[in-house]
Amino acid sequence: MARAIEIYDTTLRDGTQAENFNLSVEDKVRITLALDQLGIDYIEGGWPGANPMSVDYFNKIRRHKLTVARLTAFGSTRHIKNNPEQDANLQALLQAETPVITIFGKSWDIHVTDALNISLEENLEIIEDTLAFLKPSVDELIYDAEHFFDGFKNNPDYALATLASAVRGGAGTLVLCDTNGGTLPHELPAIIKTVKNTLDRDDAAVKLGIHSHNDSETAVANALVAVHCGITHVQGTMNGFGERCGNANLTSILPALIFKMGHDCTAAARIDELYRTSRLINELANLPHNRYQPYVGESAFAHKGGIHVSAVKRNPLTYEHIEPEKVGNNRRILISDQAGRANILHKAEQWGLRLKPDDPLLSAIILDLKEKENQGYKYEAAEASFELLMREALGLQRKFFRVEGFRVMNNKYRIDRPPLTEATIRLYVGGHEVHTASMGDGPVNALDRALRKALTRFYPCLEEMGLSDYKVRVLSGEHGTEAKVRVLVESTDNVCQWRTVGVSINIIEASWQALIDSVNYKLLKAEGLLG
Incomplete structure (x- = not known):
């Protein structure tokens, strides 16, 4: 059944933990505005208590009015030695003055005892009173249950108890996090069903979300399976940036939700901005574009073999799962030593060159192309050179010098x-x-x-x-x-x-x-x- 899905982008926080992914405050502001233009529901701006750059960002973004997105500040549960009112992390979150705050807490009992070095009961206490302290100051509270799936597999009763504490504290959305990225798609349905049954008994109004990492190459699949299981809040990053192997990639999740699964989300009306937004973020991070990325990569709708090209010209559905224009991308016909007549004719038409299927020059161009590629030339990434080669064969190349x-x-x-x-x-x-x-x-x-x-x-x-x-x-x-x-x-x-x-x-x-x-x-x- 089609549902409205909330999209939560954490590129500016979780994404910036990726190796070699760095953004200035001005870059973050520009990305925020681009994500708002795309129709993202929540934009997580960072952790105000973590570093001065995040504080600077929240000060500067206040000068801009977002039309769609709700800005979100991110932080942790209070320190065990601090009362909520005295916790510097919580005070920094309030000073960011965002309408939404996201708090993460421990769901895995091993993390509670070994990482935080506190008792299981103390962890439940800091989850609840942290959220209860923040609740009156914001429009919405989101709770990220860190390491939830690992915690559930190790101690399901305790993992569920942490969610119950978050609900008592006032969380409106509970996000189940696969923080280590080790959970596989087939494991999710039973766990999510148990969580939903528990919430139906305690508080059916609370929304469920998913936050998946890509260490097992299943982050996108896990997010989509979670939605199939009834989850309505999806977290991820643009282009999948994130710590270690990255986060769930929103540039793959969004088109799948909209075009494949039939769900609604605010970004659906602007999904043709996806390609442009993806490239903008790469450019600002000074990173090369991943040409093989689904939906938004340069090769996502590129066709090389002559048989494929011939079929695509008759009906693009033969070798394309969606129309590239839907996400702002475009179809590309590549020129290579596998190229057939259809490739050459398509390029001639694209470049405004008069070349008919029965033109003897067509065979000459194909032979010249194959000979050039035997010598080591490759034209998939050098189409300007191939256009010049075709113009030379057709006698259309002007001698400028x-x-x-x-x-x-x-x-x-x-x-x-x-x-x-x-x-x-x-x-x-x-x-x-x-x-x-x-x-x-x-x-x-x-x-x-x-x-x-x-x-x-x-x-x-x-x-x-x-x-x-x-x-x-x-x-x-x-x-x-x-x-x-x-x-x-x-x-x-x-x-x-x-x-x-x-x-x-x-x-x-x-x-x-x-x-x-x-x-x-x-x-x-x-x-x-x-x-």
Whole structure:
């Protein structure tokens, strides 16, 4: 039966515990606004008592009005030696002035005796009186039952007793946490059924939630199974960031709830913002996008084999479980040595190139593609280079310039200082000979600067572009330092990005090929010659 599901995002707190995942206060504010725009119900801003950055965040986010989300502060039960009124952690939570507070407490008896070093009865007491102290000051109290599933499996009666204490303290939502991420989906139904039966006897108005970690690669599955079992509150992080192996990934959970399970949530009306929001968070954290991520990855709706492409063009449902546009993503047809006629024709149509199925040039393009890939070229991630290859075959490639030669010199004048790199280039633009030189941070940077220095006075648009990424892959190690390398260059002009490729046994030559393609692509783009 379809139900309304609450979505609780903890990217700003639990997500930031991931290795190499770091956000400034300004980043956190921007992410909060993006999550609100997406339609997330609760945004956990952090633990005010943990560090000054969290305090700063809560001060700054007050200047912004959220349209959908309810901001939440996170903290622990009081210290056993403190009364609630004197506990610094609880006071910091109140000073954050959020409408919702989430408190976590121990559900696993081993944690109570070994980690907190208190009695089981004392733990029940601090759960109840912590929540009871906070209750009058907030609109809503959420209780995270830490290590609940491990605790239930070890001592079910005590784990249930901790929930009862939270209910007596005033918690409106009880969140069952798989903190160590070791619970498997088949274990959840019986445990959740027991919890629900207990609550039905004690307080049926209390909502149940799930908070799952991904240490067994089942965090998303556990969240969805929990919803299937009647849970109506789901916690997770965007892109699955979190401590160790991460948290339940909301970018997978949201589409599954909405499109697969038929449940309602506030984000359903804005789910086409999911792809954009996912990428924004990666960009702010300065982390690469996971291209293989379901729903929001670049490869989520990418098709490579010719048979697949042909079928998808007739009916996308043949190889796509949902329409990519529903989550803001898009379909991609890849070009590779597996490519058939359907791939090439699809790309030609996409790029505005006139190419018919019976055109003899189609076979020539396929043969050229296969020969190039036999040499080591790969075009899945370098579609700009492939578009140039197709235009060359069709006689549509304009000759903007002609290079006569180049030279790169590395001079190591002192062993304790970096080398000086200089590139010189001689080329022709029309009847004009241009001979330029430029210094750079390494040979590729020097070549890029010299090339654009030579061309910019003829094509000012090149001032807009620059290299944003550069990758080198050794294609075969059997020849040692004589092995062939493939260079992938990503360029941008602050409007869009494009990637080009070069292959050679000489890394400078391979880089040069990719640079030349990049510049030619930009010039075609600037003159409106691209489809």
